[in-house]
Amino acid sequence: MTPSLRSRLWASGFAFVLGFAVANYGIIRISRPDLWIWVAVAIALILTSAAGILFADTRRALSIWSIIGIELFAVFTLVPLLWTFSVATAPVGETSRTVLPQSISWSAFDGALHSDILQRAAVTSVLVAGIATLVAMPLAIGAAYALVRQPVRGRRLAYGLVLAALLVPLVALAGPFADQIIAFDRFGSRLALVPPALTVTLPLAIWLCVTIFRDVPWSLREAVRADGATWVQALRRFGVPHIAPGVLVATLLVFLAGCNDFVLGAALSSDDASRPLPATLLLATGQLEGSSSAVAAAGLLWILPALLLLLVFPRRINQLLGRSYR
Template sequence: MRPTVRSRLWAAGTAFVAGFVIANVGILLITGADRWLWLATAVVLMITGAVGVLVADTGRRLSLWAVLGFELFVVATLAPLWWTFAVALTPADTTADSLLPADPRWSVFGDVLGAGVLRDAALTSVVAATVATAVAMLLAVPAAYALTRRRVRGGRVVVVSFVAVLLAPLVALAGPWSVTAADLGVLGSRWSVAPVLLLVALPLAVWLSIPVLRDAPWSLRDSIRSDGATRRQELRAFVVPVLAPDLLVVAALVWVVAAQDAVLGAALGPTDDSRTLPATLLLGSVEPSQAAAIGLLWLLPVLALVAIAPRRVRRLIGRDHR
């Protein structure tokens, strides 16, 4: 038996067994309308397994493991989002117990947009993330240019250092900075979170900007300069059309990561009107339905970024840094 056929048969068997297990769980343990969702998922996986057996010994260029992985990824992604949506639509005086709420409350999205605590928390997150991202990009782009276009001694060590700082636990920095912010009299201010967010935003901005500047067609820039172009013409002919789109996506990714911080927001926000939105949701100062609704709304910038520039995001995340 060829290795390709064996691999396809293993993938088909895994899909069928996974579907069989999900079907039995849905039949034996799940009640109500949710049972049909479990059964639909099981049917898709079992059909994948059956089709996989039929095409296992053919010459088709098909990876059943990729198909199975995609199906499981969709289930693992959509199921939590669907459950969050169900919790958001559940009335405040009841507990969500189904993926299909019997009496959905659609007004919850308007309620969270009008809630003063959540609006202030969202504004704090936006201000802090925007300031941190702007400063980080102003520092990261020249640093990435020097690391990619100049012979910097110890350049690899610098890049590894940025990664090490990026991986450092923020909880270890939250306490000291909260004491420093209190001594400076800015504890509880929207501006107190932004400087510490630079510890996340700056290394990430450098890390993502390095492949952008490394892979840019600098020969085009050199030819423009050799033709006697001015700085403004170079900006219009090279920087804006070639570098700016990818750097804007880098800034958007950095902003998204900075805006999701909850540890620093909880440590530096002693009151409800000074905490970031993730910290407000983390500390449970709002009811579950409102927390679920604002969480879904907070997800919109991420979805917009992925929808507007999916290829650029994939290229930035998939590039290496050698």
């Protein structure tokens, strides 16, 4: 659908007013060097307003609202990351007071990499998330195949329950899980976190696998089988090129989601020996030397795998996360 003239003009007006307000607030209330961030954001919004007016009456499928949304998303994503980097690179004994770093010291990153507490917590996160992913993916593949390919009554209801499980607040499940773990006398064990982690990994894995199987050309599999191919040949000619790449990316996404859970890790761990990294970073104040810088540095290091995955598989991730089951 081509955006209307009125929609573009409204978006242009909104971008100009917002950019004008950001510029004035920055000039009046924000000191240098952070002032330049506000000025840059204001200039981008005002230029977007001008572009919206110039292209208002064209037939191009250009949505100014979408551009504004992308710009605001970039600001609310990059500015916190920049602030975290500023805190992480503050010299020892200093506290960063600006978003833009003034002087850079890498000692916090070295301390985070060599901290016994953080190393142990990272191993716990990888172990728990890895086991939960290995359990969840085969179950999710079977469930997704049934939801997409089998004419089972109530499959939409079942899929709705899967989506509902994705939306359940984990903090509401922490108490019952803790009671069960205590009843089995496993509270404080690393492996005791695996069953609760399935509440994160399994619904997400099913949702992603349903998206994968919906886009698979199943007629090609029927053609391969009609040609008399064995199951090994069918796997090589159909499964590997059409299903395996999506399943691989889904597995990595599920693993990252399991690694980044902090609610269950904080609620179901008794000490640093069994606490995963996100929960450790949440509770690490006072336990690490230069705790603010160390926590910020560890957090930046922890998101590097997610950024790498996004850079390596951008189109595949967009296909997985940008589609829904119908």
